[in-house]
Amino acid sequence: MNRPATRFPRRAVVPFALASALLLPSCGAPAGQSDGQDEFSSFDEVLEAAEGQTVDLWMYGGDEQGNAYVDETLAPAAEELGITLRRVPVADTADALNRVLSEQQAGRNDGSVDLVWANGAVFSTGKQAGAWRCDWTGMLPNMEYTDPEDPLLTNDFGTPVDGCEAPWHKAQFSYFYNSETVAEPPTSLAGLLDWAEANPGRFTYPAPPDFTGSVFLREVLITTAGGPEEVPLTYSEEAFDEHAPAALDALETLEPSLWREGATYPRDEQALNELFANGEVDFGMTYGPARLTDLVASGAFPPSTQVLTFDEGTVGNASFLAVPANAADAAGAMAVANLALSPEQQAAKAGPEVWGQFPVLDRERLNAEQQALFDALPDSPVVPPYEELSRNSHGELGSAWVTELDDAWRRSVAGGE
Numbered sequence: 001m002n003r004p005a006t007r008f009p010r011r012a013v014v015p016f017a018l019a020s021a022l023l024l025p026s027c028g029a030p031a032g033q034s035d036g037q038d039e040f041s042s043f044d045e046v047l048e049a050a051e052g053q054t055v056d057l058w059m060y061g062g063d064e065q066g067n068a069y070v071d072e073t074l075a076p077a078a079e080e081l082g083i084t085l086r087r088v089p090v091a092d093t094a095d096a097l098n099r100v101l102s103e104q105q106a107g108r109n110d111g112s113v114d115l116v117w118a119n120g121a122v123f124s125t126g127k128q129a130g131a132w133r134c135d136w137t138g139m140l141p142n143m144e145y146t147d148p149e150d151p152l153l154t155n156d157f158g159t160p161v162d163g164c165e166a167p168w169h170k171a172q173f174s175y176f177y178n179s180e181t182v183a184e185p186p187t188s189l190a191g192l193l194d195w196a197e198a199n200p201g202r203f204t205y206p207a208p209p210d211f212t213g214s215v216f217l218r219e220v221l222i223t224t225a226g227g228p229e230e231v232p233l234t235y236s237e238e239a240f241d242e243h244a245p246a247a248l249d250a251l252e253t254l255e256p257s258l259w260r261e262g263a264t265y266p267r268d269e270q271a272l273n274e275l276f277a278n279g280e281v282d283f284g285m286t287y288g289p290a291r292l293t294d295l296v297a298s299g300a301f302p303p304s305t306q307v308l309t310f311d312e313g314t315v316g317n318a319s320f321l322a323v324p325a326n327a328a329d330a331a332g333a334m335a336v337a338n339l340a341l342s343p344e345q346q347a348a349k350a351g352p353e354v355w356g357q358f359p360v361l362d363r364e365r366l367n368a369e370q371q372a373l374f375d376a377l378p379d380s381p382v383v384p385p386y387e388e389l390s391r392n393s394h395g396e397l398g399s400a401w402v403t404e405l406d407d408a409w410r411r412s413v414a415g416g417e
Contacts, residue, residue: 061089
């Protein structure tokens with residue numbers, strides 16, 4: 001909340017597209033291989049091997065609540081298993097994958113990255129390059145609490161998970177607004193765009209490739225296409241040429257009505273949050289709406305903050321934990337991934353005062369005592385239950401859509417082509 005909104009000049013060069021930033025090895029191991037790592041016949045063998053290991057978890061370091069959860073809740077629980085969990089903060093998860101691929105190219109089987117908070121293009125690129133250990137999540141006892149048919153857990157931005165990463169938490173893209181300044185909130189994204197044009201300067205969105213701004217672009221794409229069923233999940237130039245122009249036209253039309261007339265954009269969700277907190281805009285957006293409860297309770301956001309639910313729904317996805325194929329402490333990483341899936345950890349992480357992340361567990365698979373952990377979570381006066389938020393939810397488009405649409409936005413909207 002303390003980071004100022006970044007002035008994002010028109011015609012400035014937006015930082016890299018993810019795919020071009022990754023080092024693709026010339027001779028990476030095929031997906032699904034583990035580069036000679038020891039295999040385990042049972043999870044008991046995993047736990048035995050894990051004892052005494054130090055697991056380096058590489059994860060985005062800009063989330064203060066996420067950092068605190070790992071340091072103060074997950075790490076102490078791992079220590080009870082004899083595992084030292086060490087958080088390695090990175091500015092971009094691609095940095096972790098780059099390290100893995102570099103070490104694989106150097107022939108290292110004792111890689112310095114043991115566990116990665118991953119999803120989307122990082123996962124799909126790493127899977128294609130053979131960066132991840134696969135076929136291991138079926139060994140995790142706590143996977144029994146997840147629904148094996150849940151599409152959010154079986155596909156990651158259109159890429160089959162195939163046991164190459166363990167689910168960690170769910171996300172539901174959501175919009176929120178100040179109910180004191182917006183008397184009649186829109187009920188659809190098209191309505192929100194109309195509202196923004198009718199109220200100049202009171203709406204904006206983070207500049208892609210920030211992931212919050214990037215998903216907003218995809219939501220506009222889906223809306224202008226006529227709904228999620230109209231856009232194929234798998235990217236193709238033909239589909240892009242059919243659907244992207246209308247979305248880019250809508251965003252160009254919107255630009256003069258944005259905050260600062262679109263001359264600058266917030267750098268990321270945190271920068272947008274600051275504008276919302278200061279009353280400079282009336283709407284915000286986030287993948288993690290459960291955290292809004294704590295932001296209101298702490299006074300960072302006005303008490304009149306409310307979450308919007310759109311008739312057509314919004315995109316939902318899941319985050320995962322991936323183990324590099326050459327991880328030095330793979331057993332410890334697998335044990336931590338299983339621990340992170342436990343009902344106790346999932347319930348603790350869901351608490352708005354802890355991290356406010358939606359659990360990946362299927363409550364019908366929990367016993368009464370485990371369900372009570374989630375029943376004890378406080379109801380929010382700000383955020384509807386996940387079941388209501390995810391009504392009419394649709395999945396993410398394939399990861400190739402992300403970079404192509406972000407790049408087109410940079411050229412045609414930010415660049416003013």
